[in-house]
Amino acid sequence: MEWKNFDELKAYEALKAVKPVSVKEVMAGENGAKRVKEYSVPMSSGLVYNYAAKAVDEDILAVLQNLADEQSLTEKYKALYEGEIINTGEKRLVLHQLCRGQLGADVVVNGVNEREFYVEQQKRCAEFAKKVHNGEIVNEKGETYTTACQIGIGGSDLGPRALYLSLEGWAKYNNTLKMDAKFISNVDPDDALNVLSQIDISRTIFVLVSKSGTTLETLTNETFVKNAIEKAGCDASKHMVAVTSQTSPLAGNPDYMDSFYMDDYIGGRFSSCSAVGGCILSLAFGPEVFAEILNGAHAADELAKNTNIKENPAMIDALIGVYERNFLGYSATAVLPYSQALSRFPAHLQQADMESNGKSVNRFGQPVSYVTGPIIFGEPGTNGQHSFYQLLHQGTDIIPIQFMGFKNNQMANDLVIQNSTSQQKLNANVAAQIMAFACGKDDDNANKYFAGGRPSSIIAGDQLTPASLGAILAHYENKIMFQGFIWNLNSFDQEGVQLGKVLAKKVLAKDTDGALTAYSELLGIF
């Protein structure tokens, strides 16, 4: 197993030489129908990854399989989950997959079995949540808690928030929502003030999440919230738990009701399955639901072991994405879930992908001479159709699309209106959009002409449930990991966020000159 730059590979040269596929041609007529049936990889939890409308054929897929083999993708994945130092910049292991299952040999660091450590923390979150739900843990007045509010930013916010919103309606509909969840993240004081105005502080547990225990925004919001708790006549130590690393100043601190732990081997943007997501989601939905998310994610992790790319949805998704980025020259990917519950899932993926692979140096710190991570953006369909799809259909750049769609909605209470349910209308739009992008439409009026040839894939399933949600989460995490391997990046550090932090501290210390002083004046800081 060697770590090689992408452009050193034989497959790189081979991809340069492949005959391009016209999506418009191959998706027309019965051949298109055949592709939809054949170019479909089963995922777990009733999902499939379908890539019929991508610009690939058997020749290109064969080269992509060679690429996967030559770059040792499955071996590198195994090395990762069995504890090699994959995060080379920070000299750390990368073990988020172990939060949801055992994938290979035990990983033991300094006598600690890491998988057991993560499971132990999940159990502790579960027990805490059960005691809150059954009234063993109550507030100063002996009342039950009704709301859980996460204080975190970046990976401590986006993933857990996206997952919560994905299941909030489903849980309400099934009468299984145990507690409302809220989220405070921005250092903008209006964010905290707005959330605080919506909740009964006396019956809220705040979940303070910071791995290092030193994140400026999060600690500022903690002080902000503690002030509000005191103003409400409550005792902050009865209203706050910490999720942090065992070495942080927040760990085991009597200022908190309890502390739950992750460690340096769980990156922020991959932490939803650790205590970072586990605490708030167990409080909101109950530990059983969180366990189902983990099971769905683990099943996806197992599939990611397959060396045959046609049996490995995350890997083939990654490979096609790299082909589009490096050889077709597409600079962005749109993520378009046809499910309102997934409204914030694109924002989570935006972080997970862009923070992991938005890099210009390889894992050894050497500049690479090929493009890496694309822009990721998206909104739920059908809303996006009435918004930015104009550019996707008729703009001057081609933007590949990742659709998601489900046969059934979450709440069952659907209505037949004009001979179809809302869910059928929703899905009719997904099918229609894929074909409109792929095949376009000829028209003598150039303004009504659609060139087509705009590639998309879809993750399709029966329903958005805790298990299928977990599978989708892990699918994308694994896709991002594989793309990092292909590009020979370290997908698990984020040096690009450091400089801004350093300069912001200088501003607050008034240790500035030149334009930094001028901007500080413009913004009323000095």
Add this chain to the structure above:
Amino acid sequence: MEWKNFDELKAYEALKAVKPVSVKEVMAGENGAKRVKEYSVPMSSGLVYNYAAKAVDEDILAVLQNLADEQSLTEKYKALYEGEIINTGEKRLVLHQLCRGQLGADVVVNGVNEREFYVEQQKRCAEFAKKVHNGEIVNEKGETYTTACQIGIGGSDLGPRALYLSLEGWAKYNNTLKMDAKFISNVDPDDALNVLSQIDISRTIFVLVSKSGTTLETLTNETFVKNAIEKAGCDASKHMVAVTSQTSPLAGNPDYMDSFYMDDYIGGRFSSCSAVGGCILSLAFGPEVFAEILNGAHAADELAKNTNIKENPAMIDALIGVYERNFLGYSATAVLPYSQALSRFPAHLQQADMESNGKSVNRFGQPVSYVTGPIIFGEPGTNGQHSFYQLLHQGTDIIPIQFMGFKNNQMANDLVIQNSTSQQKLNANVAAQIMAFACGKDDDNANKYFAGGRPSSIIAGDQLTPASLGAILAHYENKIMFQGFIWNLNSFDQEGVQLGKVLAKKVLAKDTDGALTAYSELLGIF
């Protein structure tokens, strides 16, 4: 005044020949401070548009001024607001600016003074809202209404929703929120079900918004909501108003409490200042607040008349954006407001910009041979810093940034923590990010090296108020309009959304073949 393609202009050739500016060099040292002071255009309502950190200098600005003059930008703007058929594809006038003020000569169509018509509708919305607020209009039981819920999609949703969220916290803090506002847009039944579960239907006024009265998603959601109203034992005609055109089937229909009108000269994505935004925002905040938004927007429209680009913030913003897109080769723009209240403003701009200028044909329906509208995406800072900024700082593509920041937060209740308020910390991050992107940082470790040279601009102001919000809204609308003029596009139609609608109808009618049938099966529609 001639309508010419961008690449037919002398200024196009001149821009090809300009000497590029190194943002890293010009923003260093005292020259950077000088640029921050000089490259700042006053906007209305205490705002400035500052472009110090853009890759321009006096030479390039001179060519951009020539471009503005040669492409007759101010004359075309005047033609637009004085009633020429600027939307050539649909043969329509474009009059959204008249919703907020008189800019030139009266526009009279078929004997109707358009400005007076829009003002009349605003007055009718205002009177209706006042009667709801003071209890003259009540529900079946004689109770006041507490909630207003917009049912719309695309421009009938994104703009009004973004504006509502921008002022919700501010109004609550000042105890001036008259009614809560909610929004239903997605045809996904879970969207409507989720919103309906959060409100007291018996005390809600639903605002049904569809210009044509035929939008599938909106009418489906209307039926959905009417069903819920009946289930709640209420009379739908006491809980719904329509915002539509006078010729639509919804107009003057006794099924609604009242109807308010716009017309074909107000495009969906430019409709926030018409009754589309006016009804829901007047109900939520009171008509006086809506009037302040309009005044702020009108002041921005007046500035857009200036021929000197250094006195016309929307025009210089547009020109710099075109230079970046067509000559520096940047394919996207990130919109990053440092204000949580603006959380959905990037989604509104995404529609406004991408749907207007994401086109490959000019206003005469002829293909153009240059790139047009970029991808627009964004999230509020500081959140984005802990997410996708990694790619913005160190990714292989350069993505220009539009920052927004305010000296003061909306709710005043700020706290000093570690010697600075949260608002100061927030703004320290804006200043720091601009400089980090512009000047980067040398480091022997390539992983910690920041190349810099990543351009940004900022709209900076005292506070996000109704007036400054209106000014920002109009600034971007006018920027988009000017870019459309430069590229010689019709920014006011959206033919690219039609094909998907046609195919979706075919699916629902089971009139499909090939891959469209196969996808419909995959998604459980057939």
